[in-house]
Amino acid sequence: MAGSNVVETLRKLVGLQKFDNEIFMLNRELEEKPVALETLKQEFELKKSKLKDLEARFKSVQVERNTLEGDLAAKEENIRKAESQLAQLKTNKEYHAKITEIEGLKAEKSMIEEKILMSYDKADEVRVQVESEKKVVAEQEQDFQSKKKVLDDEIKGIQGRVGLLKAEREKLLPDLDKALLARYERILHNREGLAVVPVKNQVCGGCFMNIPAQVINEIKKHEEMISCEICARILYLEEELGL
Ligand SMILES: [Zn+2]
Structure with missing residues (x-):
């Protein structure tokens, strides 16, 4: 899973999260x-x-x-x-x-x-x-x-x-990878219905803890799904998804 694929998947997860919210x-x-x-x-x-x-x-x-x-x-x-x-x-x-x-x-x-x-x-x-x-x-x-x-x-x-x-x-x-979906559902269940969150001003949109610059760089690479180290929620950057 890399490049536009990760971006595309994240967009789908964000869409799913909207319904789940x-x-x-x-x-x-x-x-x-x-x-x-x-x-x-x-x-x-x-x-x-x-x-x-x-x-x-x-x-x-x-x-x-x-x-x-x-x-x-x-x-x-x-x-x-x-x-x-x-x-x-x-x-x-x-x-x-x-x-x-x-x-x-x-x-x-x-x-x-x-x-x-x-x-x-x-x-x-x-x-x-x-x-x-x-x-x-x-x-x-x-x-x-x-x-x-x-x-x-x-x-x-x-x-x-x-x-x-x-x-x-x-x-x-059906459009989502089964393992990823299972991960998403697990976080959703454990984290008050919130599994995918934006990072804004270097802060996690779920737990509001600081996200290190290095992690933000990881997100920008679009190589894999990056999680918040504190709350385990999947992170994204709105501007990277064109949201
Ligand atoms: Zn967090």
């Missing part, structure tokens, strides 16, 4: 998009679990009130029983004791009634929170779904573009 960037986007969607989903799930907690709290307030209403009914029953016993009592002492008992029961009853009223207030309060949280969750779900749709469409678009680029790059492959 875009493919690499697009593949990176394809990796990032689902991550963004996952973050959105987690935020949404968090809101949903907050709503579930509130609904559970609303339920527990209701259960608590049912218990209180049971207590109230029992208390009323006790009062009725005690009052019905009054007429059968023989002595003043027994009568006063029963009256005191009834008063005690009534005081307990009004405490329960108080608690029931408070429980209704609490339920109202939680219900308002549940309703507003439901609205937030519904809005977030809609937001999530529409963003998901946008992302899904973008992903499909990118996948389509990658497919197209890959088909285009395939067309360049």
Whole structure:
């Protein structure tokens, strides 16, 4: 491989690299998009679990009130029983004791009634929170779904573009030496999708380290593919390729 042959091959590699640059960037986007969607989903799930907690709290307030209403009914029953016993009592002492008992029961009853009223207030309060949280969750779900749709469409678009680029790059492959292509692919894989880079101002376009004058002379000889000694990327000089 010498002279115009090396120049010609380098031009082809640069052409291939152009496709691979875009493919690499697009593949990176394809990796990032689902991550963004996952973050959105987690935020949404968090809101949903907050709503579930509130609904559970609303339920527990209701259960608590049912218990209180049971207590109230029992208390009323006790009062009725005690009052019905009054007429059968023989002595003043027994009568006063029963009256005191009834008063005690009534005081307990009004405490329960108080608690029931408070429980209704609490339920109202939680219900308002549940309703507003439901609205937030519904809005977030809609937001999530529409963003998901946008992302899904973008992903499909990118996948389509990658497919197209890959088909285009395939067309360049038969023209290239197999061993060189393998070397190119290996560097591409190991070096962030960048295998062929220009040297500009004596600096490697891949790792930005200095390229010694001697290496630049080697490139200018067009006798073989010259690699950066630091990053192993294949080097070229734009002016030498007429780029
Ligand atoms: Zn380098």
